[in-house]
Amino acid sequence: MEASTARDEFKALLDDTLQAITPSVKWRDNGVNVEPEQTFDNKDRDVATAKMSRHVLTRFSPEKVGSLLGVVERRWKERGYKVEFVNPNAPSMQVTTSKGYRLTLTVGGGDERKVASFDVSVDNVKVTDERYPFGYGDPVQTNAAGQPDEQFYFDDPFWSH
Template sequence: MLLVASLAGCGAVGGQSGTKDQGKKEEKVPTMDMQRAGERAEAILDATLAAIQPPVKWSYGYPMREACSNGLNEPTGTTTINRTRHVLTVISAQRRGNLLGVVQRYWEQQGFTVESVNPDKDMPSIRAKSPDGFGVDLGVGSIGNVHISAGFGCAKDSAMTYPPGTPGQPGGPKEEELRPRDHSDFWSSTEPLQQ
């Protein structure tokens, strides 16, 4: 499974803006709390998956969070959050490029900035940033599993709620579903697309 390590550091996915005092050394303050950041990450993932046509089946991944520090391992009252979805539809090697293209075009239409594209034949990936500071990532894992993640750096600490069915949360499964198993006439096809 690919983990989105780049989303795990304070400020790694942006998300902070503003200053506390104009005449003093610039000190960034969070623009949103963890609950709002989690809701926005889920909304980005919902919209990204809805843009994939024909539709794919998916499951929730473990939500991740990591406390931000000031570089001296002292808490800052902020936390980086990350939400993930796993695509359960089998995406054939012949259609992986199509999937990345669909998602890249959708993100660009939404004003996201594409930061990197890895065209690797077996494990391609794409990374982008939303206008409001969320890092997004789509990647293919070693068993052909596809994940899509959205994260926000250093949101103000707060309680968080999660969608029903989130692994590790009350009422949700204990384990993530990672292995694709659902067949799609389009996405699972090994035939090249006709031009």
């Protein structure tokens, strides 16, 4: 599989998943990472694992985390994905599609507000010359000093309270 095919499928899978979340949430994508798989003696193979993350910028109250997991789990089951695990204690879940794509939802953060991240990956992608062949993803917000603001999140009247 070409890296561009993986990227297109990643976006379609993530778009479909996030469409199930209502009210909708804000998010940003990281770039597609294409990392060569290695042999037992640490030599690069001619295939790679491609990965992409979509970070949800909407904060979740602890009371709404279960609702988020439920919405996403229902969508993934509707699509026929195989549930690999669901962990309500360290909120996360992973599924595999019939084409071998792995989707993971992880929720973390402090006691007051939680943040979520979706990861998708697939194996057997052709190795590319660059680790991030399509760039690093959406621009990161900046703070007042013009530095990257990795903690730029939004409150939502439903999800955050």
